[in-house]
Amino acid sequence: MTFLAILGVTLPLAAVIALGFLAVWRGWFPRAAIPGVGAFVRNFAIPAAIFAGISVQDFGAVFHGGFVLAFTLASLLSFLLTYVLVRGPGGEGPTPAALLALVGSMSNGIMIGMPLVTALFGTLALATIAQQLLVENLLIIPLALLLADLGRSRVHAGQGSADQSGTARGDAGLSDRPAQRMLRVIGGVARNPIVVATLLGLAFAGLPVAVPGPVERGVALLAGSAGGLALFFVGASLYGTDLSASLNRIAAAVTVKMLLHPLIVLGAFWVVMLGWKALGWLPANPVVIHACLIIACLPTGGMLSAIATRYGQDQPVSLALAVMTLISVGSAPLTVWLVLRFQPFG
Helix, strand or coil, X not given: CCHHXXXXXXXXXXXXXXXXXXXXXXXXXXXHHHHHHHHXXXXXXXXXXXXXXXXXXXXXXXXXXXXXXXXXXXXXXXXXXHHHHHHCCCCCCHHHHHHHHHHCCCCXXXXXXXXXXXXHHCHHXXXXXXXXXXXXXXXXXXXXXXXXXXXXXXXXXXXXXXXXXXXXXXXXXXXXCHHHHHHHHHHHHHCCHHHHXXXXXXXXXXXXXXXXXXXXXXXXXXXXXXXXXXXXXXXXXXXXXXXXXXXHHHHHHHHHHHHHHHHHHHHXXXXXXXXXXXXXXXXCCHHHHHHHHHHHCCCCCCXXXXXXXXXXXXXXXXXXXXXXXXXXXXXXXXXXXXXXXXXXXX
């Protein structure tokens, strides 16, 4: 794939982000409607896209234990590294740190990665997208939601305690106990539409049951709106952002995602595949791994801004996505050239 062809994939995404910003700035789109767009993307369009992407996969054909192990390790390391940097040197609270940790550990495998890697490697590269969706939607996103909800719950509990003047500490209700808060948070994560859609998609992928035709077409209609609306929402939510303050907040997440995350993915696959081969097991297909390395250099998914708006953190997440999209205009072609030139996994 030529440099111009790669730009043909990435530049339209940046253009839709710019359109969202321009629409709010010029008054073509009301600012009051932005939260509604985010809620629709988060609760309907993105879950539909996830379900549509997973449910049609042949689970046995795309699942490789070594790939999932390596990608899980790389994603967790990137997530935890970003979280620590944002919480420590960055001085952020647990809720914004959890959401920025998503920024530092997730790639846009559907909207950017899918057309890019299939053009390079063919349909076999779709196995990369399927396994990426499994790890991110079953582990990374629920982990971030859990940390974000716990952080918000602690803040609310602290405010509630401060408001109860004259009440003994031991008289606090059961709802203020950490264990009770944890149970409520876990229940909320389990009911999250993204998590539910992932589990339903896995059920249809693993069972010899096809999605009914009318349901499949209805889901496809919702899923088709996810990409454009998510990117438009990113641009729209950027309007009014204090760039000087927000750039400092997102520096650690952007650095981890665009510089360290691809190296962490490379190292994780190298270690795991060496061990896999030493045990006498069949390593993952090099094409699938190379596709994963290329996806790792891409910016984070546009859906994260819609997720972050639930916690009032959509502006820094949207700004991080916009900055990474601009960086990827140069980094994506370079990574493609390096992977195709050296083919580190054969």
